[in-house]
Amino acid sequence: MGKNDFLTPKAIANRIKAKGLQKLRWYCQLCQKQCRDENGFKCHQTSEGHKRQMELFGMNPHRVVEGYSEEFETAFMEHLRRAHPFSRVLAKNVYNEYITDRHHIHMNATRWLTLTEFVKYLGRSGQCKVEETEKGWYITLIHKDPKQQLEEERRNKRSEVEREEEERHMAALQEQIERAKRARLEKGEPLSEDEDDEEAHTLQRDEIEVR
Structure with a gap:
């Protein structure tokens, strides 16, 4: 690159484009990386940094x-x-x-x-x-009263925590039920009618999904 290339019209135009907004579909939110064209975006997607960010995203x-x-x-x-x-x-x-x-x-x-x-x-x-x-x-x-808004935020947070706690409780309870059923089946103990019907329904559904 020559010493005056920095002042060429093309170089100036490129710097102006870099400062402005680019097309949304070429922006990676995870990496906060704006690419200028489709080829640049594809190259970014294959980069190690982007792959690491995608792995973190996939966890949760x-x-x-x-x-x-x-x-x-x-x-x-x-x-x-x-x-x-x-x-x-x-x-x-x-x-x-x-x-x-x-x-x-x-x-x-x-x-x-x-x-x-x-x-x-x-x-x-x-x-x-x-x-x-x-x-x-x-x-x-x-416009809301600050005290009212603060109370509303606290109430929403409590509701969210209670909902998550209930979901964890139900998941743990279901896991305990499944473990108990598996233990009884391994010992050869018969299941109750309700458990037997549920087991048959589960097996039937699995067969349909396999087909």
Whole structure:
């Protein structure tokens, strides 16, 4: 490269492109890596760093997606409070403002597949007043008392913890039942009618799936 190549029109254009937003489908959220074209994205997918990130994602994909969803929601709402605290505004305009940061959490990494789904969630969760019009979805921030909001967050966290605890309890109980049934079968002890019917139903279902 010559000493003046840095100032060529092509080099300047490349630097401008690197600073701006690129196509969403060439962005890797796990690695926070923006690729400039399809070939670059394919090369990134074969890199060791990306493979390591995919292995970590595979260990607990639900937790990763939920984490990105929380970050996206928090950042979106912070922008809405700062830029449009009392305005009725088109949701797509707020979203376009939010994504001007090239390192924002991308929506395709969250549990919401579309902006419409996210807007409806904001309405159901009581964070925004939402209205569907011919121009699109309008949102208006709902201002809550700080104490009330804190109590609501605590209540939601308690509900989530209780739900997870119940799921773990049911899974452990089911495992205990299965172990007891296997132990009785190994000893040659007969199962009760309910257990026998359940076992037959399970075997029948397995046979259908194999076919």
